[in-house]
Amino acid sequence: QVQLAESGGGLVQAGDSLRLSCAASGTYTRHAMAWFRQGPGKEREFVTAIAWNGDAIYADSVKDRFTITRVSGENTVNLQMNNLESEDTAVYFCALSLSVSGRPFVDAGEYDHWGQGTQVSVSS
Numbered sequence: 641q642v643q644l645a646e647s648g649g650g651l652v653q654a655g656d657s658l659r660l661s662c663a664a665s666g667t668y669t670r671h672a673m674a675w676f677r678q679g680p681g682k683e684r685e686f687v688t689a690i691a692w693n694g695d696a697i698y699a700d701s702v703k704d705r706f707t708i709t710r711v712s713g714e715n716t717v718n719l720q721m722n723n724l725e726s727e728d729t730a731v732y733f734c735a736l737s738l739s740v741s742g743r744p745f746v747d748a749g750e751y752d753h754w755g756q757g758t759q760v761s762v763s764s
Contacts, residue, residue, distance in 0.1 A: 642666060642753040644734045648719075649758030656762075657722045662734030662755060664715040672737045672744045673717045674751060675708065677730035677760075684733070684748060690717060692742030701727070726764040731757040 648660040662673065674689035688708045690696045696708050707720045721728065735751035737744075745751070 642668075642736060644736060644753055644755035646732065646734045646755045646758040649732065649760045651761045651763065652724055654725055654762055654764045656724055657720070658724060658760060659721065660719040660732055660734075660758060660760070662717050662719075664734075664736055664753075666715065668715050668736055669710075669713075670740075670742050672739065672742055673710075674735045674737070674744060675717075675719050675732055676735060676748055677728075677732045678757075679727070679730040682730075686746045686748065687732070688719065689744030689746070691744045695744070697744050697746065721760070724760075724762045726762050728760060729762050731759050733757045 643665040645663045670692045672691050675687040676684050677687050678684040688698045690708045705723045709718050734755040736753040738752045
């Protein structure tokens, strides 16, 4: 049973930084992982994803502010969020794709396992 555990959420002010982490049980260093988020009254949306080799893709809304990285040798990805805005307020979910391609996907349907989510609240 694959388990994804997110951590690092919290309440911050606009302009602050926050780092989220996602630890996966088992060995998934050859698979893509991603972050999605769901704001109040909104649908879940893609934030960023990272390929097995470290290549990353980002939503336009977070490009140049957020950075996703893989922790070398560990089944962990981090999401560094800088210059946070009130619009970033959401529950952030970590996701794992079991596709053997190891490529990152924007479509949530391409991910096989999800974490429980961690709340990020940004006050303006």
